[in-house]
Amino acid sequence: MSLLTPAQLEAALRDIGAKRYHRLHPFHGLLHGGKLTRGQVQAWALNRYFYQAMIPIKDASLLARCEDSAVRREWRSRLVDHDGEHEGDGGIARWLKLTGGLGLDPEYVTSLRGLLPGTRFAVEAYVRFVREKTLLEAIASSLTEMFSPVIIGERMAGMLANYDFVTRETLSYFDKRPPQAQRDADFALNYVKQHATTPEQQQAVLAALEFKCSVLWAMLDALYHAYVAPKQIPPGAFVPKE
Amino acid sequence: MSLLTPAQLEAALRDIGAKRYHRLHPFHGLLHGGKLTRGQVQAWALNRYFYQAMIPIKDASLLARCEDSAVRREWRSRLVDHDGEHEGDGGIARWLKLTGGLGLDPEYVTSLRGLLPGTRFAVEAYVRFVREKTLLEAIASSLTEMFSPVIIGERMAGMLANYDFVTRETLSYFDKRPPQAQRDADFALNYVKQHATTPEQQQAVLAALEFKCSVLWAMLDALYHAYVAPKQIPPGAFVPKE
Numbered sequence: 001m002s003l004l005t006p007a008q009l010e011a012a013l014r015d016i017g018a019k020r021y022h023r024l025h026p027f028h029g030l031l032h033g034g035k036l037t038r039g040q041v042q043a044w045a046l047n048r049y050f051y052q053a054m055i056p057i058k059d060a061s062l063l064a065r066c067e068d069s070a071v072r073r074e075w076r077s078r079l080v081d082h083d084g085e086h087e088g089d090g091g092i093a094r095w096l097k098l099t100g101g102l103g104l105d106p107e108y109v110t111s112l113r114g115l116l117p118g119t120r121f122a123v124e125a126y127v128r129f130v131r132e133k134t135l136l137e138a139i140a141s142s143l144t145e146m147f148s149p150v151i152i153g154e155r156m157a158g159m160l161a162n163y164d165f166v167t168r169e170t171l172s173y174f175d176k177r178p179p180q181a182q183r184d185a186d187f188a189l190n191y192v193k194q195h196a197t198t199p200e201q202q203q204a205v206l207a208a209l210e211f212k213c214s215v216l217w218a219m220l221d222a223l224y225h226a227y228v229a230p231k232q233i234p235p236g237a238f239v240p241k242e
Numbered sequence: 243m244s245l246l247t248p249a250q251l252e253a254a255l256r257d258i259g260a261k262r263y264h265r266l267h268p269f270h271g272l273l274h275g276g277k278l279t280r281g282q283v284q285a286w287a288l289n290r291y292f293y294q295a296m297i298p299i300k301d302a303s304l305l306a307r308c309e310d311s312a313v314r315r316e317w318r319s320r321l322v323d324h325d326g327e328h329e330g331d332g333g334i335a336r337w338l339k340l341t342g343g344l345g346l347d348p349e350y351v352t353s354l355r356g357l358l359p360g361t362r363f364a365v366e367a368y369v370r371f372v373r374e375k376t377l378l379e380a381i382a383s384s385l386t387e388m389f390s391p392v393i394i395g396e397r398m399a400g401m402l403a404n405y406d407f408v409t410r411e412t413l414s415y416f417d418k419r420p421p422q423a424q425r426d427a428d429f430a431l432n433y434v435k436q437h438a439t440t441p442e443q444q445q446a447v448l449a450a451l452e453f454k455c456s457v458l459w460a461m462l463d464a465l466y467h468a469y470v471a472p473k474q475i476p477p478g479a480f481v482p483k484e
Binding site (some may be wrong): 029057 | 295298305307312322325332334
């Protein structure tokens with residue numbers, strides 16, 4: 001292991017994104033390409049809700065171990081993005097607009113009764129990672145946001161073109177995210193470039209991003225297995241009506 | 243144990259404040275009555291800094307276990323109060339104005355090198371309580387804020403009248419706190435009145451407030467022992483210049 005320059009570290013992070021980000025998962029090809037039924041899209045939105053709902057818990061867990069007031073001040077905007085300024089505002093509320101627009105009852109969605117165990121375990125592993133690893137690794141694990149504006153663009157275009165049951169209003173969650181993700185990713189990327197100053201820390205940063213990619217990937221594996229092929233829905237999980 | 247009405251629960255909480263809040267501690271009598279030297283006031287401000295600095299860690303720990311977006315949205319204003327909107331703003335920065343106004347080097351204060359072990363252990367116990375107890379108990383442990391506007395009023399008046407080395411500017415931290423504390427205490431009090439619906443939960447709420455009073459009390463015991471009588475300063479702790 002040799003020490004990378006900050007630019008080399010950034011390049012190595014981008015390389016992980018190019019190879020491991022869930023944009024490459026077959027489920028997203030189907031989702032964005034209009035190859036899924038409404039029930040399969042519902043299953044995706046329902047499961048992803050748990051991820052959305054846990055993001056502020058994850059971010060507050062990071063704040064709870066950060067002793068630098070300036071970093072906390074920056075990171076706290078993520079809580080505002082997801083919980084909003086008032087009832088009905090923020091990313092979680094907008095995700096419930098998405099599930100509602102797809103015809104899912106909000107009480108059922110938020111109850112988590114229909115969640116795939118694979119989704120639950122992957123998301124919980126992410127929260128645990130942020131609670132238990134170093135602050136540097138916790139911050140690095142957020143860096144999948146570097147890659148999210150591209151996938152969101154593809155998703156908006158693909159889903160609007162290919163599904164008559166999806167409207168722009170339903171997808172309003174994704175309208176707001178790219179600038180927020182860009183701002184957050186810039187901060188986190190600068191942070192790790194500045195604070196990963198030993199080869200060991202740099203490797204830990206790279207491993208943190210690989211870990212996070214595997215969380216997002218595992219969520220789609222669980223969806224594919226249950227709802228695409230071999231279509232083995234685990235007991236208790238959401239069953240599409242069609 | 244019988245179930246209290248919400249009004250009875252509030253009365254029991256206020257009774258704990260009347261008997262156990264650190265307003266009654268002899269150290270505060272000396273502090274507010276002008277009976278301390280500048281060095282003793284420095285010791286108080288230095289030790290209390292650690293409490294101030296850990297408050298956002300405590301509040302983020304609470305957010306990290308709160309699954310209700312609306313409660314998180316409300317509680318997050320505490321992070322804003324303490325970390326501020328920009329560099330130099332917020333409660334922690336204003337506390338450093340206080341220690342600076344008293345003649346303490348900010349690097350020394352924030353290094354925590356001069357902290358009393360008793361302060362450290364009491365504050366850490368508070369953070370651990372919020373991380374490990376139920377959310378209801380964590381929220382209840384904040385209820386000392388119900389009593390803080392009175393003590394702050396006494397402190398401002400007493401310190402300005404009695405110490406020529408204290409200016410209104412130095413005490414600017416306390417100007418901001420009463421309305422913030424009132425808003426936060428109202429929310430937390432309503433929360434526990436609404437959510438402590440069994441005798442066991444009500445007793446846990448009362449015990450949480452007693453615990454928190456003991457944290458604040460223990461901090462002053464440590465100060466009194468080290469700097470008032472018998473003036474036994476533990477090895478490594480701050481030694482006033484006089």
